[in-house]
Every structure is written in C-alpha cells, then in structure tokens.
Amino acid sequence: MVEKPSTRPATPAYHADTHALVNRLRRIEGQVRGLQRMVETEAYCIDILTQVSAVTKALQNVAVSLLDDHLRHCVTDAARLSPEEGSHKLEEATHAIARLIRS
C-alpha cells in the first residue's frame, strides 16, 4: 500500500485488528519452531503430524479473519466507487477463496 495516511479517508481493511493478527502469526511462528525441535529431537511422528494439523488450522483461521475484513471493507468500498472495480475486487476475492479451499 503506497497510500499516504493524511489523504486516506478509509482505514485499511484489517487496521483495527493488525496487532491481534500479528500476535496470532507470532504464536504460529513459535509453533513452527516447536515443529523443528520435535523433528530434531526425534519426537514421535504422529505427535508431529498432530501439531502440523494444529498449525494448519491456526493459519486457516488467520485467513478467514483476513478475508472477513477484506470483504467487509475493501469490497464494499470498491462497490461504491464503480461497478467494474467492484466486479474486479470480487473476482480477486473469489480466486483467493478458491485457493484457500483447495489448499
């Protein structure tokens, strides 16, 4: 985002939750370091896999939060500006959702 704060009337999509989201991503970073230690210390495979599932779920929850804010702010903003821009924003969001559903 290259917008200048002084000229920006609308706050970015996830502005209010930036701090909370970064904290969730820090916990996920810690979980990934935990996975490294589990592999290095030869933890039981199944326990490592259980932890991989937990990290994947935590990442998906971050994605859902981002998407909720994105649809709420960016998309409705764009819809007010022009039909073309709104249509483009929704197409973009749908592609991102499709990637999340398939990953």
Next chain:
Amino acid sequence: MVEKPSTRPATPAYHADTHALVNRLRRIEGQVRGLQRMVETEAYCIDILTQVSAVTKALQNVAVSLLDDHLRHCVTDAARLSPEEGSHKLEEATHAIARLIRS
C-alpha cells in the same frame, strides 16, 4: 540430535531426512515471519491470503513426507512385532491422516 547409534538398533522413521525436514520447517518459519511483516506494513489482503495458501501447502507437504516415512518404517516395524501393535499403529496413523484431510 541426541541419538547414540550403539544403543539404538532401529533408526527412527525420518532419520535420513531429518536435516532436510528441519530446513523445510525453517523456510516455513521464515514465510510466517514474512506474513507478520505483510500485516504490519498493511500489504494488500489478497497478497497476504495468497501467501497463507502457500504456507499451508508447504506444511501439508511436510506432513505427507512425515507420513510416508512413518508408514514405511514405524508401521511395517510394528507389523513385524505383533498383530495387536501393528493394528494399533495403523489406527493411530489413520486418525492422523483423518485430521490432516479435515484440516
């Protein structure tokens, strides 16, 4: 790696690949830190979501590698020891797979 070869006859399931797996998890840790920076610098939501999909896929690939080694070594070892132990190991593996499929 605290393993003492002289006192452990069976190598752990993912022994040969430990180094490669830890490296893959370090790259994933770096990607999660990249996600934090993207959120902090207010990167475009859709770009963050695309990166979340990439991290999820990388984690799933680590899970598939771990599972492949687990099935190859632990499970076939267990199957040789006793039918009960083999059956228990497979039940455990199936539950881990189910969690991965549903996450």
Next chain:
Amino acid sequence: MVEKPSTRPATPAYHADTHALVNRLRRIEGQVRGLQRMVETEAYCIDILTQVSAVTKALQNVAVSLLDDHLRHCVTDAARLSPEEGSHKLEEATHAIARLIRS
C-alpha cells in the same frame, strides 16, 4: 424453474447459471454412483480413493461458483439496502467460506 419474472424484482444470485450448475451436480451424482459400483465390484482401493478426490474437487468447484455469484449479487444488493443487512450478509458468507476451507 417456477420463477415468474414479473413478480420478482431481484433475480436470484445464480439465476443465469442454474442450468449449468444443475448439470455439474448431475455429473457429480453420476460419479458418486460410479463410486458405488467400484466398491461393489471390489475395485482397487487406490483407484476408488483417486475418484473420491476427483468428486471432492468437483464439489468444491461448484461451491466456489455459488460463492462467487452469492458475493456478486446477494451481498452487493444487501450492502445497498442497509449497513446492518450488508454486515449480516457478509458475516453469513464468511461463516460459509470458513466451513468450506475447513471441510
């Protein structure tokens, strides 16, 4: 299709694609019947699993199409009517997306 255009001002979200969607769901129904035959005739497990993956992907693609139309029509319509209604519609859509990502 029992819709009478004269008495309904807003077209449903997926109106234009109803026929195409029903055809895709009929193909999926055929694939599920194919799975029954595979199980009944004791086809090789791995071939059945490959076909289950194909049906799951086809269903996810139908979901993405429905979601795209939903976001395009229902949500933007609702956003024009009232902020509360628009907010409720987006919350509902986010929950549906979360269920699809986690399933």
Next chain:
Amino acid sequence: MVEKPSTRPATPAYHADTHALVNRLRRIEGQVRGLQRMVETEAYCIDILTQVSAVTKALQNVAVSLLDDHLRHCVTDAARLSPEEGSHKLEEATHAIARLIRS
C-alpha cells in the same frame, strides 16, 4: 482386481464393510440430488453451501474408511510378500493420501 475367488486366501481390503460403504455412498448420492433440487428451486446460496460442506465431509469420511482398510489389509499383505512390493504399495498409498489432503 483380477484375483480368482477360489485361490484368494485373504478377503479384499474392504470386504466386510462393502455393504455399509455402498449405503453411505447411496446417502451421498441422495445428498447430491438434494443439492440439484436446491439449485433448481433457487434455495438460499448459503444453505446450498452448507450442504456442499456436509457432502464433502461425508465423502472424506468414506475416503478415510477406505484408506484405513487399505493400509490394514493390502499394505500389510504386500509387506509379507516382498520388500519391493511393500514399498510400492506404501508409495501408492502416500500419493493417494496426498491427493486427499490437497483436495
């Protein structure tokens, strides 16, 4: 499967559960027909998406059951025959699991 029943000592992987599995697939077929009716009668998008998630979960559960039986019978049988065949069977199973995790 090209085996002749008279010379086959081991029952196929999912033999005992064939009837139960076919019944579960019949219920899934009915759910897919229900989806067609929902689309044809212009049911609310979100309700259709909820039903798509339910069908996807039901299919994944069928896959997990098939995989459990497959690992239990085919793989352990193959492991007894030759290391190469066992290794091939496990590679094949891992690929099927990877497809399910990514779908």
